[in-house]
Amino acid sequence: TNPGTNSSNTEGVLNVGMPNGPQTENNNPFLNSSAASSLGYRRLLFEPLAMVNEVNPTEKPKPWLATEWTWADNYTKLSLTIRDGVTWSDGKPLTAEDVAFTFQLLKANPGLNIDSVPYDQVSSSGTKVDVVFPRSQFVNQKKILEQLIVPKHIWSTIASPTTETVKTPVGSGPYTLKSFTPQTVTLAVRDSYWQELPKVKEVRYTSYSDNNAQTTALATGAAEWSFVFIPNYEAVYTSKDPEHYKLWFPPVLGIHGLWFNTKVTPWDNPALRRAVNMVINRDDIFTQGEAGYFYPKVDHITGIPLPAGASYIAPEFKDKTVKVDVEGAKKELTAAGFTFDGDKLKDPSGQPVTLKMTVPSGWSDYVTNLEIIKDNVSQIGIEATVDLPNADAWTKALDTGDFQAALHWTNNGPTPYDIYENIMNGALYKPIGEGGINGNYGRYENPEATAALNDFANAPDEATRTAAMHKLQQIHVRDMPVAITSAANAGGQYSTKNWIGWPDEANPYAPAQPTLENALDVVMHLKPAA
């Protein structure tokens, strides 16, 4: 038997696992490259101002270090009230000054400001903090509220915060770092905390070297909480202990889909893109490529994941889902001047239509998805191939527009804005051959769409925003620059053997992913099983 797993029962230990490979002692909460971020334990050491539930983005954020916040001047000014009675793990009290200092730190060190929030003026007095921004931060609300706060008395002494590995992290969270090894990081609960102390006395973050090892750990119970892609999860994971082994992968507002290069004939023709969108078998992709859970199926015509984005759907698209419709697709094509030569599809100029889709060679789920799409499009006479360059070449190809079609993802956010912004923002447009962008890989150029995006981000009123959002949906449905197949997820695998209280379909209070901001909220909810 494995003593490592046994002991967790008795000692109130929670075993978290991530498939991220060995770690190096680095607890800098600002840097994504630190072990604290990679494994997610920074979320238990440091705390945000508020918790945003991505699974249900319309829900009001849960106050955390800030008890209250108000936006003013069309989201260019934020006033925060900081909670009283919070102490750092070294005993010093947490004040508004610490919060202000954190924002100033980000402003002074662009390297730390991973979200690139444009902080302008930051001031604090008493329990109040005021932050002023140069432009509307409507779409950045979540990022700002989720910012982890660090103690001024420690960080002001750090000469170079960007190259600081923070060996002894001092935070306001309920846990402190107990021990660090490249394999396992152990956190222990503090003596005092501004809330009721969590039931989990110790959290162990183990880093497994890859998905296989992580899956095995989940299956054996060595890891109780994780976020990993498991092919055929029933066979490999849940069947080992159906009563306790659970997974919950709610969709969030971000997508994966087949991006077309809209500047390459014949794929510059929206009718062709729409036709392809109509024949993609999303069920196969979901069950075979995404193992029936990982990236939830998106079959709404607007590409917005449901139910997370339900409130944003334009009325005309309500309940409009895409089903495989080969005949419809063919009709659409012939209407647009395409012809069929026997089985083969010819574009209006008479050229046979082929589709070269690229995906990095090692990405098994994407490759599987493309194999499925390849099969699907052959039904409308398109001869497709799947090209498997290496990840770097692929990244470069997308960056410079040197591709026909590729599976890729978008950013996610609290609204569908991030999805559309990534796909259609003209500000990100670069001609084929030029690169250096992060979005609009399909070279989609439509001033109308760009204007709608700007409206949504900067509009002073809700009505303009709604109108802009509906506009974006119409453009998407019409032009279909990306055939969206799946949603991004915020899920996780967990075991209810030792701990209960996890978020799930019935109680979606937070995403189930152990590295997201809500991880602390999840741990606070956990109770020993029976």
Place this chain on the structure above:
Amino acid sequence: MSDAVLEVRGLNVDYGLGDEAVHAVRDVDLTLHRGEVLGLAGESGSGKSTLAYGLTRLLPPPGVISGGEVLYHRDGGEPVDVLRMSHAELRAFRWAETAIVFQGAMNSLNPVHRVSTQLTDVIKAHDPRSTPAARLARARELLGLVGIAGDRLDSYPHQLSGGMRQRVMIGMALALEPKVVIMDEPTTALDVVVQRQILRQLVELRERLGFSVVFITHDLSLLVEFSDRIAIMYGGRIVEEATSGELYRNPKHPYSHGLLNSFPALRGPKRELTGIPGSPPDLRGMPPGCSFHPRCPHAMERCGVEVPVLGVPHDHVGPDRTVACWLHPVHDNGS
């Protein structure tokens, strides 16, 4: 014969098995007497080395002994057949009773061990109770015997000259004071000065220790000068055996005759060298009858049919000698 130490009877040695076998030594009968030097000469490939190794069962595969006896006469004991010994008996017998000096001294010494190690390990193997100090002293003494300073004990073989290595081997051969020392062309690679030094030492040691030597060489002058008796081999058989003086002055077998007329003399008037016509036989396709007959100037019809028997020629008077040639019909055994 009462003073024999080693008696070889009907020894047959093959390389390989069955039809492919090369019969390298056939029906060899040979007696080595106590304290004598028995020279073994013959054409290259006539089986001299094979015979020497066969005596102690040291032939490498695919060599096999297909028949015969090698009787070793222990002091005062019953003769034992070397070919019937178990491996353990053979190990105990080797070196303690018969030692061998191999053809190439460079290859006979293990290049990675010091001379001292190689000298002492043989003593240790046969006398495990001896102390290291005693063994080392003995090794030093042995080197002294063969005229090498004791400080060479710590040398590696490659640090010694060819002559010195050869002498180390001779010293090693004497380590256990064996009764028989077999030497296979021990001096071919050396110049005459060194050769003579070594042989002189060997003669002295033999006089002191009283062992017998089987001495194999191509150098007939050396053989005649150095050995008491000489056996001539041809085609895997012994064709003639006599005391060295006898053989030199009066070779009976046409092959011996030819051999002795093939080497030039350093002194005296230059004599005519006639050599032996023809080329050596192929062991795989030995001519029938006397294997020398295709080259023999005196060949008779009978020579091509019947193998001549090695025996004392009936026209012979004087000390022991045998020959296998139809020119010299032999007495019946013992008569």
Place this chain on the structure above:
Amino acid sequence: MSYLLKRIAFYLFTAWAAITINFFIPRVIPGDPVQALITRSRGQMTSEAVQSLYVLFGLDKDESLLEQYFTYLGQLLSGDLGLSFTYFPSPVSQVIGDGLPWTLGLVGITTVLGFVIGTALGTGIGWRRGSWADALIPITTFVSSIPYFWLGLIAIALLTGPDSFFPASGAYDNGLVPNPDPEFIGSVIRHGILPAFTILISSMAGWILSMRNMMVTVASEDYVTVAHAKGLTDRRVMLSYAARNALLPNVSGFALSLGFIVGGTLLVEIVFSYPGLGLQLFQAVGAKDYPLMQGIFLIITLSVLLANFLADVAYLALDPRTRREG
């Protein structure tokens, strides 16, 4: 120039050349660490955020490759390996320090063990050539041809499980902190057995074969026959005469294989999630983590050179002939 200086110059040159190649090759790859970071994690990032990463990694400066190269050489000379990108801002030396002991421990020990056991078996099989022991040869050949990652995976599938003695991954039990107490050591050993076994099985076979062949060759040397003639015991002839000489080529092979410890068994570490240098290198390569890659390459280069040097020395020590004059 004396021989020794020449030798040193030769090693220095090789080291320099390898370091230079190791510097340039990763940099001619398309893409950069930031892009790789995003792509690899299917990360989501706005264009401005991407820029902040360039700033963070110090990649925003417009330095020519050559300038970077000289900066790198300068840092190297002062013993500074730079900061890793993947684990930014952890120093490369710390990352390597975390992985190296595990690699050396697991792969190092098994390499040595494989050599020792393989050589011993090879000695015996070669000495008894023609006996039943020869039947082992085809088996060994087959076993040595199995890719060891495959062997490892099968071992994991068959031998590990919730109730198994063998853990499937890691170097020690979760929650233990490395320190020399019996629990930790026991745990390390338990975790090491399976990976060690796969390496052992596949590396041993090679040694068996080469040692066996050398034994067969050496057994027919004259000095071995002499040793038999001397009436030494079979053991003594086998070990002190045949094996001692047959060992020589194996030893230099072994010394060189020591050099491949770090780079060679990456897959075992991947398959068994063993937190060694190979795994780190694999990740560094995927992440375009130049500093870490170079750091590990440097270790590999140095260890291969060191191994070469050891091979020289071992030969000198074992074979008195190489110490010969003229």
Place this chain on the structure above:
Amino acid sequence: MTTSTSPSASGTTAEVVLEADGLTKHFPVRKRGRELLSRAVRSVRAVEDVTLRLHRGRVTALVGESGSGKSTVARLLAQLYPRTSGAIRLHGEPVDTKGGKRFRAYSKRVQMIFQDPFASLNPVHTVRYHLTRALKIHGNAGTNAAEQEQALVDLLTRVQLTPPERYIDKFPHELSGGQRQRVAIARALGADPEVLLADEPVSMLDVSIRLGVLNLLRDLKERLHLAILYITHDIASARYFADETFVMYAGGIVEGGDSETVTQRPAHPYTQLLIDSAPDPDRPAAEVKDGGTGEPPSLITPPSGCRFHPRCPHAMKVCPEKAPPRFAIGDDGAAAGAAGAVGDGAHFAACWLYGDLSDADRVKLRREDGR
């Protein structure tokens, strides 16, 4: 092959073909241990100041202890080693070739038979290949296949490998040592040289085969007027086959002259030792004198003066001090001429015993024993 290609068949037998003057060869020695750091360069002084002439139609024997540099002299003469100093002249023309065309032109006229026939034939090539190459390189292969075949057959016949068909397509390992040695000789003859450097061409053969090869060499000398350098350990064969004999000791020539004279009336103490040591069945064993012991000298740090002096029973005070020049020796074996003025083919010895010395120099270093 015709004999007409060789120069005037009837010329004087004393014509010098190849000449070495003051030939010296030092081999650098690999350093070890502590010496690695020192600057001193150590070397094996394998050949030191050797002067030698090879005559048309004459066999010159070179005898001496093993390791005295005989093979090195032969290789130097064949231009296979660069020499440290000294000169080599072919028909009076100094030669110094490092390779390329001029070396090939030289190798056509001067050919060498290597000491070890087991090593000097490439195991992967047949007799035919070895011989064809020798013929082709030097343009003796004729113009068509038939002529080439004829030339091959001629060569093999000449070295008595008959019938040629039986040997022509054999690999070296299928030949006996004597046969190999004869193939090596045939190869050298294939170039149709003027000079043959034969390095122990019969060392590995038993006496009967040895005789055949030596008779062949004599025949070549007589029919083709080759100049032959015959290196051997077998002094008796030198007496029989060589017109002139030189004796080498530790890198230098210590005595030379007519073979019969040198072997029957050796002048130099080393030659005397050598002749005395040679086995001789006609000599009663008691007659053999103790030729002195002692190891051959190190060539890295050779003894000063006369290199033989540490072993010489007649060593005098001058011997360790000055290296002796060549002194001519009269027919009775007594000193007969001044140093250096030694005529071609005349008997000489490099030993102070035959020099003009003051009495102080003649003081014996050790008690003379025996002689």
Place this chain on the structure above:
Amino acid sequence: MTVVPSTAASTPAAAPVKRRRLRFVANPKATVGLVLLGFFALIALIGPWIAPYDPSARSSDLLQPPSAAHWFGTTHLGQDIFSQVVVGTQSVIVVGFVAGIVATVLSVLVGVTSGYLGGAGSEVLSALSNVFLVLPALPLMIIITSTLPETGTLTIALLIGFTSWAWGARVLRAQTLSLRGRDYVEAARATGEKTWRIILFEILPNLTAVIASGFVGTVIFAVTLEITLAFIGVGAGSGWNWGTVLYWAQSQQALGQGAWWWFVPAGLAIALLGTALSLVNFGIDEFVSPRLRGGGKTSVKTADGHTVRMRVGFTPVLASTPVGKTPPKVGAGANGKAES
């Protein structure tokens, strides 16, 4: 003297050559190896035609164990694993042999030249091969393959070839150095041979064994490397090979799912190919080094029916009776007792 027609004289030449070839085939190990290798080569050649399915084609038989329709079962997409393995053979064989040839040619060029020439050029070449020896092969391959937009089979093969010659060059250099001093090389020089002829015709033929076993070694190395690369998802390219099969099996956690059929065939195929190559290598070794030759019998039967092993130091005695004499009454079993 009669002119012997060249045809007549050259006929016997065939005899020794034939004998040599036969000896190689006569080695049972090499024969097994060659047969296996031939089998794989055949599959490589005709694989695409004999494969029952398109290896990439999906079907509705998801993750099925071996059956009559799918001999090696199916993948998570319903692809036929048997077809994948069969079609994948080609890539493996091509990579192995192309890489083997490239590396062998390079190692011969560098090793032999640097060994024979000596001087500064030799030092430079030797340093070059040392540098390549020091470069870590697998990581380097991972890096280089990511430099190239597409890594087809041939690219991988060439890359492996160009990065793995150093070991062979080193061995060949050492061998050449020792051959250079051989008398027959000197003798060829003394005969007047040109340098290039000496290298090509005197030295190279004597290196055949080293070159051949180096070639086989490189083939094994290249095959393993390709499969390893494919297995970790680098340079899997678009084609199928055994590594790709394993890669898919691994990424779909086939073993965890109990789909052993996904893993086992490709792994065994690799092991079999490796074994075949090693066996051929044995053949080469034993063919060239007479001392390793196991062709002859290693044990013999004595006259009294015992089996004795032939071994150095203890020559077997088949019958220890002088011919024509009656055996003495000593117990016959005492001699020739095998010791091992």
